[in-house]
Amino acid sequence: xxxxxxxxxxxxxxxxxxxxxxxxxxxxxxxxxxxxxxxxxxxxxxxxxxxxxxxxxxxxxxxxxxxxxxxxxxxxxxxxxxxxxxxxxxxxxxxxxxxxxxxxxxxxxxxxxxxxxxxxxxxxx
Numbered sequence: 138x139x140x141x142x143x144x145x146x147x148x149x150x151x152x153x154x155x156x157x158x159x160x161x162x163x164x165x166x167x168x169x170x171x172x173x174x175x176x177x178x179x180x181x182x183x184x185x186x187x188x189x190x191x192x193x194x195x196x197x198x199x200x201x202x203x204x205x206x207x208x209x210x211x212x213x214x215x216x217x218x219x220x221x222x223x224x225x226x227x228x229x230x231x232x233x234x235x236x237x238x239x240x241x242x243x244x245x246x247x248x249x250x251x252x253x254x255x256x257x258x259x260x261x262x
Contacts, residue, residue: 147198164203175191
């Protein structure tokens with residue numbers, strides 16, 4: 138995303154040309170502007186690979202910064218907190234990204250496993 142002398146957490150903001158204090162409307166406006174500028178169909182064949190990389194970078198930045206929960210995680214814990222597949226279901230950060238229904242299902246599954254495990258242990262004894 139950027140140079141090594143800038144904090145890594147600012148990369149998503151820089152991708153959209155924003156500061157860390159940008160509001161949702163500023164994020165949306167910057168995304169639309171950058172998306173138009175780097176849309177793959179607007180570039181000649183020779184430049185499409187670069188445009189596709191920038192498009193992906195811009196879209197990823199918008200996806201994180203436009204979601205208040207993911208933006209908070211990014212600002213607080215850094216890029217690893219919002220990286221695809223980086224969050225374990227057993228971590229507090231992973232739980233923060235789950236819906237109440239997903240958390241309930243995870244709890245029920247864990248409870249059933251614990252009950253089944255204790256029942257198996259009693260039968261073996």
